[in-house]
Amino acid sequence: QVTLRESGPALVKPTQTLTLTCTFSGFSLSTSGMCVSWIRQPPGKALEWLALIDWDDDKYYSTSLKTRLTISKDTSKNQVVLTMTNMDPVDTATYYCARTQGRTGTALDYWGQGTLVTVSS
């Protein structure tokens, strides 16, 4: 059974760095083809893809946010970590992690429940 769970602070201050952890089970990121993405959704707005890391430790970032994002993995802990620097109130959103079986041409087939991050002083 595949599960993913996001964790991290519920509140961050402007200019701070956000660190989110996705802890998953039911698959391994050392298995060829496995990938984890981060996606966010501001309140009442659309989904936005942020980043992806694959089994080979290749990393891909949203072109609009790439200067602020870093994605990494700890295969032994079944975790993927996303950091986002210089947080702003517009970054207030629910952040999701999700799995794909393949870097391209595959669906986000399992999602975590999401974690709401509010950026406010």
Next chain:
Amino acid sequence: SYELTQPPSVSVSPGQTARITCSGDALPKQYAYWYQQKPGQAPVLVIYKDSERPSGIPERFSGSSSGTTVTLTISGVQAEDEADYYCQSADSSGTYKVFGGGTKLTVL
């Protein structure tokens, strides 16, 4: 940057057919995926690779593709289908994922 365009809203009566479109220049080259999201919940995959249905998704959900437009069709809409629906694909390189702006399906 690459964009997928969806209508903001679609309304249908129970038992009717709902069609939600998604347009994007790279859709002839890249698969499309559809996700259903109900309030307070994570998205759920309902269609993958343009027209394939995951196990557990009712047969009334179907997908199709024609040129730069993909369509999610819900036949015999039920009240429980009221939700936001998002299409997702990738840019022409296949590297960068992108979501449409979402369509709110209202069951009258």
